[in-house]
Amino acid sequence: MTDASLPNTAGAPKSGSLHEVDARTKKRNAAEKRFRMYGVAAIATGIIFLLVLLFAILSNGLGAFQQTFISVPVYLDEAKLDKKGNRNIDDIKKVSTFGYNPLIQKAVLKAVEDAGIETPLKKSKNMKALISASAAAQVRQAVIDNPALIGQTVEFRFLASSRVDGYLKGRVHRELLARDKNIDAEHLDIVDGLKEVGVVKKSFNPAFIFGADASESRAEQAGIGVSMIGSLFMMLVVLFLALPIGVAASIYLEEFAPKNRWTDLIEVNISNLAAVPSIVFGILGLAVFIQFMHLPQSAPLVGGLVLTLMTLPTIIISTRASLKAVPPSIRDAALGVGASKMQSVFHHVLPLAAPGILTGTIIGLAQALGETAPLLLIGMVGYIASNPPGGVVEGLMSPNSAMPAQIYEWAKRADPAYYERAWGGIIILLIFLVSMNTLAVLLRRRFERRW
Amino acid sequence: MPLFWLFASVLAIAVVGFVFGRQRALSSAGGDVRSLHSLPNYYGWNVFMKATVPAFGLIAVWLIAQPLVFQNSIAGMIPASEIKEGSNIGLVMAEVRRTATGIENAVAAGVISPALATDVSADSVAVTALLKDAGQVVTSEISQSLLNAAQAFRSMNATGNLFMTALALVVSLAAGGFAAMQCTKDYKARNAVERGILMLLIAAASVAILTTIGIVLSLVFNTIEFFRLYPALDFFFSPEWAPSFSGRGGSSKLGILPLLWGTLYISIIALIVAVPIGLFAAVYLSEYATPRIRSIAKPMLEILAGIPTIVYGLFALLTIGPMLVSVFGQDGLGWMGGGRAVMTAGIAMGIMLIPFVSSLSDDIINAVPQAMRDGSYGLGATQSETIKQVVIPAALPGIVGAVLLAASRAIGETMIVVMGAGAAARLSLNPFEAMTTVTAKIVSQLTGDSDFASPEALVAFALGITLFVLTLALNVLALFIVRKYREQYE
Numbered sequence: 005m006t007d008a009s010l011p012n013t014a015g016a017p018k019s020g021s022l023h024e025v026d027a028r029t030k031k032r033n034a035a036e037k038r039f040r041m042y043g044v045a046a047i048a049t050g051i052i053f054l055l056v057l058l059f060a061i062l063s064n065g066l067g068a069f070q071q072t073f074i075s076v077p078v079y080l081d082e083a084k085l086d087k088k089g090n091r092n093i094d095d096i097k098k099v100s101t102f103g104y105n106p107l108i109q110k111a112v113l114k115a116v117e118d119a120g121i122e123t124p125l126k127k128s129k130n131m132k133a134l135i136s137a138s139a140a141a142q143v144r145q146a147v148i149d150n151p152a153l154i155g156q157t158v159e160f161r162f163l164a165s166s167r168v169d170g171y172l173k174g175r176v177h178r179e180l181l182a183r184d185k186n187i188d189a190e191h192l193d194i195v196d197g198l199k200e201v202g203v204v205k206k207s208f209n210p211a212f213i214f215g216a217d218a219s220e221s222r223a224e225q226a227g228i229g230v231s232m233i234g235s236l237f238m239m240l241v242v243l244f245l246a247l248p249i250g251v252a253a254s255i256y257l258e259e260f261a262p263k264n265r266w267t268d269l270i271e272v273n274i275s276n277l278a279a280v281p282s283i284v285f286g287i288l289g290l291a292v293f294i295q296f297m298h299l300p301q302s303a304p305l306v307g308g309l310v311l312t313l314m315t316l317p318t319i320i321i322s323t324r325a326s327l328k329a330v331p332p333s334i335r336d337a338a339l340g341v342g343a344s345k346m347q348s349v350f351h352h353v354l355p356l357a358a359p360g361i362l363t364g365t366i367i368g369l370a371q372a373l374g375e376t377a378p379l380l381l382i383g384m385v386g387y388i389a390s391n392p393p394g395g396v397v398e399g400l401m402s403p404n405s406a407m408p409a410q411i412y413e414w415a416k417r418a419d420p421a422y423y424e425r426a427w428g429g430i431i432i433l434l435i436f437l438v439s440m441n442t443l444a445v446l447l448r449r450r451f452e453r454r455w
Numbered sequence: 456m457p458l459f460w461l462f463a464s465v466l467a468i469a470v471v472g473f474v475f476g477r478q479r480a481l482s483s484a485g486g487d488v489r490s491l492h493s494l495p496n497y498y499g500w501n502v503f504m505k506a507t508v509p510a511f512g513l514i515a516v517w518l519i520a521q522p523l524v525f526q527n528s529i530a531g532m533i534p535a536s537e538i539k540e541g542s543n544i545g546l547v548m549a550e551v552r553r554t555a556t557g558i559e560n561a562v563a564a565g566v567i568s569p570a571l572a573t574d575v576s577a578d579s580v581a582v583t584a585l586l587k588d589a590g591q592v593v594t595s596e597i598s599q600s601l602l603n604a605a606q607a608f609r610s611m612n613a614t615g616n617l618f619m620t621a622l623a624l625v626v627s628l629a630a631g632g633f634a635a636m637q638c639t640k641d642y643k644a645r646n647a648v649e650r651g652i653l654m655l656l657i658a659a660a661s662v663a664i665l666t667t668i669g670i671v672l673s674l675v676f677n678t679i680e681f682f683r684l685y686p687a688l689d690f691f692f693s694p695e696w697a698p699s700f701s702g703r704g705g706s707s708k709l710g711i712l713p714l715l716w717g718t719l720y721i722s723i724i725a726l727i728v729a730v731p732i733g734l735f736a737a738v739y740l741s742e743y744a745t746p747r748i749r750s751i752a753k754p755m756l757e758i759l760a761g762i763p764t765i766v767y768g769l770f771a772l773l774t775i776g777p778m779l780v781s782v783f784g785q786d787g788l789g790w791m792g793g794g795r796a797v798m799t800a801g802i803a804m805g806i807m808l809i810p811f812v813s814s815l816s817d818d819i820i821n822a823v824p825q826a827m828r829d830g831s832y833g834l835g836a837t838q839s840e841t842i843k844q845v846v847i848p849a850a851l852p853g854i855v856g857a858v859l860l861a862a863s864r865a866i867g868e869t870m871i872v873v874m875g876a877g878a879a880a881r882l883s884l885n886p887f888e889a890m891t892t893v894t895a896k897i898v899s900q901l902t903g904d905s906d907f908a909s910p911e912a913l914v915a916f917a918l919g920i921t922l923f924v925l926t927l928a929l930n931v932l933a934l935f936i937v938r939k940y941r942e943q944y945e
Contacts, residue, residue, distance in 0.1 A: 032837055032840070033837070035837070035839060035840075036837045036838060036839045036840075038839075039839035039842070039843075040739070040743055040839070042735050042739075043735050043736065043738055043739025043740075043742075043743055044739060045735070046731070046732045046733075046734075046735030046736040046739065047735075047736045047739055047740070047752050047756070049732050050732055050733075050736055050755075050756045050759065050809050050810075050813070051752070051755055051756070053759065053806045053809070054755060054756075054758060054759055056774075057759075057762070057766070057770055057806070060770060060773075060774045061766070061770075064773070248659075249659045249662055250659075252655060252656045252658075252659035252660070253656070253659040253660040253662065253663065255656055256653075256656035256657055256659065256660045257660055260653060260656060261660070269664065270660050270661065270663055270664060273663040273664050273666075273667050274663045275934070276667070276927060276930065276931075277663060277666060277667060279860070279863060279926065279927075279930040280670070280867075280923065280926065280927070281866070281867025281868070281869070281894065281922060281923075281926055282867070282869065283867065283869045283894050283897055283898070283919070283922070284670060284674075284867075284919055284922065284923050285670075287670075287673060287674065287897070287901075287915070287916065287919045288666070288669050288670045288673055290673075290901060291669075291673030291674075291676075291677060291916075292669050292673055295673075296673075297519065298522065298552070313662075313666050316662065316663065316666070317663070320663075344645065344649060345649075346649040346652060346653070370761070373763075374762075374763025374764070374765065374766075375763065375764075376763070376764065376765045376768075376869075376870050377764070377869035377870055377873075377894070377898070380869075380873075380898050380902055381897075381898065381901050381902065383902070385902065408763060408765045411765055411769065412765055412768070412870070412873075412874070415768070415769050415772060415773075415874060423773055426769055426773075427769065427773075430765070430766050430769060433763065433765075433766075434762070434766070437761065437762075437763070441761060
């Protein structure tokens with residue numbers, strides 16, 4: 005029995021035509037369109053954020069890979085560098101960098117005069133603002149390496165001071181010079197002139213990638229190389245500790261663990277550790293490794309230990325997933341031909357799960373490489389990582405920095421020239437992360453198996 | 456004997472044991488592998504395992520215990536007068552350790568003769584001078600009692616190390632020998648080795664528990680120490696944070712409330728940025744997007760999650776901050792004093808959290824059964840009506856869980872706030888003002904300070920435990936909600 009047979013009491017429908025959309029449907033369709041737009045807008049916003057971020061990194065950081073150099077011939081005056089004239093290396097070593105500065109400044113002044121630049125700065129001392137403070141050490145090293153150079157005129161390629169570099173890169177503006185003690189507008193006129201004759205030139209600066217950090221006043225000299233080595237040693241510690249421990253723990257939990265309280269406790273612990281803020285691991289490292297076990301502060305070994313504990317949950321979770329993906333039939337077949345449980349796991353399941361484990365490990369390492377907060381607490385910032393370590397033991401035990409810690413250190417410094425280096429450091433860090441993640445994706449694609 | 460050689464000799468014993476055990480088992484079976492219980496290598500591994508594991512365990516325990524035991528007896532040697540005003544026993548002990556290593560290195564370099572190094576009546580001034588000659592880091596003057604303590608510490612360490620070496624070698628030989636004696640053809644070597652491996656696996660799995668215990672203990676002990684020096688009530692309820700580094704204790708005001716407020720405020724702004732964007736993105740990706748768009752947009756959003764936080768910190772400090780200042784600063788609306796502000800850090804953190812919210816919500820929305828959507832379409836609902844009135848309500852508990860997880864991330868985030876939020880602790884409602892957070896203060900109280908005795912340094916541990924409890928509670932709550940929701944549909 006339906007209502008259809010009843011007489012129509014409600015009256016005829018208000019809109020008769022199927023070709024005309026009524027107001028309510030229009031409203032609903034508009035709402036539908038609006039809602040869809042919100043979704044598109046959200047995704048677009050996210051992607052725009054990503055693009056802005058990448059643009060900021062690239063536009064600010066690419067400059068760090070280029071540096072301004074001043075190439076001038078320097079006359080290595082025998083009267084200044086080797087007064088006795090006997091070329092005795094010990095006598096030559098006695099001349100400190102202060103003895104070299106006048107020679108370099110004179111050489112720059114000569115280059116200015118040769119270029120025919122009109123300038124009120126007639127004294128060679130005035131040239132000090134143009135060149136990096138590292139120039140004297142560079143010449144001194146060259147002379148000590150080869151004392152035969154004394155008395156000759158040798159062409160050197162000096163780093164320009166960070167202000168000159170900033171001027172060429174558009175960071176230092178003439179309008180703001182009034183407040184700057186380090187450089188005047190006249191200096192910039194000289195720079196413009198020298199640039200025209202090709203004495204001042206911007207070119208690729210490998211020292212930024214491979215060099216050591218420099219003191220606060222020599223931004224032009226600072227490089228990320230030494231802290232890269234610090235990061236490398238930390239990653240080695242993480243790899244050699246986190247991978248075996250993580251895999252062993254996952255094998256136990258996935259293959260052997262009985263369902264009991266202890267297993268539950270371990271599982272709860274792992275999932276909680278995965279969510280503990282990284283700074284708490286830093287506190288743990290400080291209290292246990294440095295305060296309690298008296299391991300050296302700022303050592304990559306301690307950093308590596310802390311990062312190991314931090315990445316362990318990541319590696320365990322991904323390893324368990326890949327162990328779980330190996331079908332039970334493999335295990336059953338092994339057991340069926342008489343293997344023990346241990347043999348079936350180590351001879352059959354583990355090799356089949358290896359690509360997945362590797363992928364998870366690489367992703368965990370990438371995470372550890374970018375982590376900064378715990379490193380601040382165990383003292384991997386605040387000093388200048390100036391010398392690359394000599395060997396493995398020294399690399400692990402002697403103080404060093406790490407890439408992200410070095411970037412943080414640069415960002416803290418007052419000189420804006422260091423900001424550019426911080427962005428540049430981020431480019432290098434991201435190159436490492438991107439290649440690690442790409443490797444992980446490729447491995448997964450290459451070895452992924454559907455059972 | 457240096458540690459390296461000790462390890463090497465234990466390993467050498469084990470390798471010899473491996474060969475011997477394997478040989479012995481084979482010969483007991485008359486060279487016929489078939490009559491052995493296990494494969495020959497298992498006999499070898501059995502010896503290897505028993506020769507190494509107990510010895511290495513002993514070395515590890517000894518290395519951790521020895522300094523603790525000696526420290527206590529040395530600490531008794533130092534007269535109370537030696538502990539200067541404003542110093543404490545811990546600092547003096549650090550000095551003793553440093554001097555002892557200094558003497559050790561100087562002897563190795565040949566600057567100090569072994570006889571002088573152990574001479575109790577050695578003149579402390581002369582030894583100090585010699586140590587400086589050897590390039591060792593020592594304080595300007597070593598007092599006589601400190602020197603004697605250092606000498607005692609050094610000789611105790613030497614005897615301790617000797618004992619450890621001897622004991623480790625004996626243990627290795629004894630256990631290895633015992634295992635080698637076991638190697639007859641009926642011995643179940645494989646079972647023994649597999650039991651051993653299982654033990655190692657269990658030990659590896661327990662590292663997670665050890666880590667948690669380590670975190671809790673290091674936080675709790677130092678926090679108790681802190682509360683001895685500073686009243687707990689003031690810490691939790693005082694609205695003022697003003698640590699003083701000039702005076703020693705007493706004058707600092709260490710109230711957590713302004714820090715908690717800063718943390719909360721920044722996290723709220725981050726969630727206001729991340730939740731709508733992340734949620735709408737997730738809805739679009741799971742309900743509307745074609746597979747092609749999804750395969751492009753989803754990984755792009757997830758790149759944001761793979762970027763290290765230091766990058767977001769720098770982005771906040773050098774890009775977002777100046778951008779906000781140009782709109783809200785002195786030249787614009789005049790609300791903002793400097794680039795570092797709650798808003799700066801909040802926006803950067805929000806960007807970081809977008810992929811977190813979107814991928815978690817995406818999973819949850821995908822888990823809503825298709826039948827529910829079909830039912831809604833069957834009743835004539837449009838797609839957006841279905842999403843708003845069927846899918847979202849069904850997925851709500853999971854989404855709430857995702858938001859809570861994101862909140863816990865935001866509270867624990869360090870680098871962005873250290874670089875973007877400023878250092879001033881204040882209770883204010885203006886989002887364009889600089890404020891600071893719990894994590895930022897942990898960093899600033901603990902960096903560059905090796906003295907953990909003052910309340911100004913110890914407060915970081917109390918802050919740490921607050922942070923730990925807070926994030927843990929949020930995580931447990933989130934997981935509870937998510938798990939409960941999952942049970943409904945599976």
